[in-house]
Amino acid sequence: MHVIKKMLNADVLCGADRLDTEVTSGFGCDLISDSLCFARPGCLLLTGLTNVQIIRLAEMVEARAIVFVRGKKPGEDVIKLAREKGLPLLATDLFLFESCGILYQAGLRSS
């Protein structure tokens, strides 16, 4: 996650102590239903959705961390829930397409 943070020039919103975590795949999506069906355990979730449902979804699909794209930042309630769940949250100004492209080029794949 340290490498991903650097590559996406991302801010850490919570879970700075958990950035040693490794992600095994990536999934970029702005639809909850699709993420539920296609994201795999251990993945990094990249999304523009900032409501509390994205944290519940990440828990359900066992995502290891979330990167919010397009400069979006979730509210305090969302960050608080992620903190409780031990889920690192990052935020980048890059678009979803660019963020996924950079990580794909660096070797991260869909599962």
Added chain:
Amino acid sequence: MQLKFQVKGMDFSRAGQAATKIKKALQLAGMDPATIRKTIIIAYEAEMNIVIHAYHGTLTANITPHKVEIIAEDEGPGIPDIPLAMQEGYSTAPPHIREMGFGAGMGLPNIKKSADELDIQSEVNKGTKLWAAVFNN
């Protein structure tokens, strides 16, 4: 084992909690990961359907070593045309729901894909009962 949860319409702050608890119970019961995956897709989508479309309802999971049943019962507007609602991309969700990442018209199709057996009964202006089963291999 039976788990039963009350689900309230439009309560997005708690939505998804029932499905999360069902998932934990399935993990504790040692169910096959594929069974868990299929079941949580059904449970979460069914729970969200109640939150988005109905006034209130219940989400029930009946868990045995060989099978998981998910039953979602609600009081709400009902589904006038079930075959139409089963089509991918068909949605009656309003724009503010779509902005939250829901309402892409994939809920029922995803449930259908994940369920080994499925039955949906609905009465307009009364409510909907969804019954789905996943066999544990």
